[in-house]
Amino acid sequence: MDGFHDLGGFQGFGKIPHTINSLSYKTVFKEDWEHLAYSLMFVAADHLKQFSIDEARHAVERLDVRQQVGTTYYERYVIATATLLVEAGVITQDELDQALGSPFKLANPPHSQGRPAITGRSPFEVGDRVVVRDEYVAGHVRMPGYVRGKEGVIRHRTTEQWPFPDTIGHGDKRAIHQPSYHVEFRVKDLWGDANDNGLVVVDLFESYLDKVVAEQTVTA
Amino acid sequence: MNTPTPQQSTSTPGERARALFQVLKSKDLIPDGYIEAITQLMEHEWSPENGARVVAKAWVDPQFRELLLKDGTAACAQFGYTGPQGEYIVALEDTPTLKNVIVCSLCSCTNWPVLGLPPEWYKGFEFRARLVREGRTVLRELGTPLPSEVTVKVWDTSAESRYLVLPVRPEGSEHMNEEELQKLITKDVLIGVALPCVP
Numbered sequence A: 001m002d003g004f005h006d007l008g009g010f011q012g013f014g015k016i017p018h019t020i021n022s023l024s025y026k027t028v029f030k031e032d033w034e035h036l037a038y039s040l041m042f043v044a045a046d047h048l049k050q051f052s053i054d055e056a057r058h059a060v061e062r063l064d065v066r067q068q069v070g071t072t073y074y075e076r077y078v079i080a081t082a083t084l085l086v087e088a089g090v091i092t093q094d095e096l097d098q099a100l101g102s103p104f105k106l107a108n109p110p111h112s113q114g115r116p117a118i119t120g121r122s123p124f125e126v127g128d129r130v131v132v133r134d135e136y137v138a139g140h141v142r143m144p145g146y147v148r149g150k151e152g153v154i155r156h157r158t159t160e161q162w163p164f165p166d167t168i169g170h171g172d173k174r175a176i177h178q179p180s181y182h183v184e185f186r187v188k189d190l191w192g193d194a195n196d197n198g199l200v201v202v203d204l205f206e207s208y209l210d211k212v213v214a215e216q217t218v219t220a
Numbered sequence B: 001m002n003t004p005t006p007q008q009s010t011s012t013p014g015e016r017a018r019a020l021f022q023v024l025k026s027k028d029l030i031p032d033g034y035i036e037a038i039t040q041l042m043e044h045e046w047s048p049e050n051g052a053r054v055v056a057k058a059w060v061d062p063q064f065r066e067l068l069l070k071d072g073t074a075a076c077a078q079f080g081y082t083g084p085q086g087e088y089i090v091a092l093e094d095t096p097t098l099k100n101v102i103v104c105s106l107c108s109c110t111n112w113p114v115l116g117l118p119p120e121w122y123k124g125f126e127f128r129a130r131l132v133r134e135g136r137t138v139l140r141e142l143g144t145p146l147p148s149e150v151t152v153k154v155w156d157t158s159a160e161s162r163y164l165v166l167p168v169r170p171e172g173s174e175h176m177n178e179e180e181l182q183k184l185i186t187k188d189v190l191i192g193v194a195l196p197c198v199p
Helices: A035-047 A053-061 A065-070 A073-087 A093-100 A215-219 B013-026 B034-045 B048-060 B062-070 B072-077 B125-130 B135-142 B178-182 B187-191
Strands: A129-132 A151-157 A180-186 A199-205 A209-211 B089-093 B098-103 B151-156 B162-166
Touching: A035 A053, A035 A073, A035 B013, A035 B034, A053 A073, A073 A093, A073 B013, A093 B013, A129 A180, B048 B062, B048 B072, B048 B162, B048 B178, B048 B187, B062 B072, B062 B089, B062 B162, B072 B089, B089 B098, B098 B135, B098 B162, B125 B135, B135 B151, B162 B187
Parallel strands: A199 B151, B089 B162, B098 B151
Antiparallel strands: A129 A151, A129 A209, A151 A180, A180 A199
16 A cells, blocks of 8 residues: 555654664653553454454554554554444444544554465575565555665565465455565665665565566576 | 744643543543553653663674674564564674764654664754765764764665674674673664774
8 A cells, every 4th residue: 555654765764863872761650541552453453353453554544644643653553443443334424433532533444355375386585585565555565665666685484474465464464375485676776866875674465576687687 | 944834832732632632532442551551662662772772682692693684573572672663673784994973854763672762862853854965074063973984884774674783793802792892882882873882
């Protein structure tokens, strides 16, 4: 989903409000309600088994853009959990409004039912040059937009496999398990005008990638 | 024109969180002690002090260092530091010419059991947007200027791998024991935005 949450490379933000080692981190939650954001999400996801963490991420992405900009981090997870529980029929919008005493604004409905993973291909190997598939996905996807269509090198293939986010992120239990790959990109290949010689490694599911075929093979 | 969104609510975030809690509670959907147990983990047990113990051991024990770099999950499991958002752990080795830094540009993914929950600035739009594109500049602004021969490598936590940075053991720490070394390894060092330094 090409939403506001996909912030990597977005320009216009100022300085990060932090200097190194300036916080003790000892009060983890700054306000008395903040622990509810994750704990209620776990009640609904782990205890009630109403959704996966992938669906929670997608629900946060579905918040209205102005609401995303205007809310703090933990608020967005409260709204996401409430949205998914209403969509699952566990609670109702009316019950939330009643408890709040004013309209409880939920996230927008999804624009997609999700999609299946690609199967039947050989896994990629460390050192392979790969290209991120030039695809536009209206639903949940764990490919940040800044690597779409870009080439990089595989540095690691995970020894475990996980449900494909584009499927499970929509509550579709048929999600195929796949490994992910640590794909290393040059900052200058991602943003042509960058004056940073750095590298970026993105952890990409197999279905987001194609192997780059050597040029002589193509022309032969 | 800044049009208010439809249905704009006058409620506060805390009121909305408590409203959701109340609705679930009234339907008897929250088991006794469930929230308290998770909050205990989040506030007290998942802490950067855990990561500091892992890194200090890797600095003094070459065999453990090798395991940490080969199978971070197994190495952290020796301490009991695995769990939600810390099930597939990868340690990132800094060298004199390479500085690793962690971000989650899409949300806030962090190695909870080893680093603790992410701080506000890590989850903020500025860090998520800027680090991947101008890592060296961001590090300088945060207080970690790096010489040009050091490459900055940013790790975007976009799937299930959860990272911690294994920094270079600083000069002047040769005489320190494991417990003293742990104090040099802060949360910002584990995220990768700071370098450990001997006071």
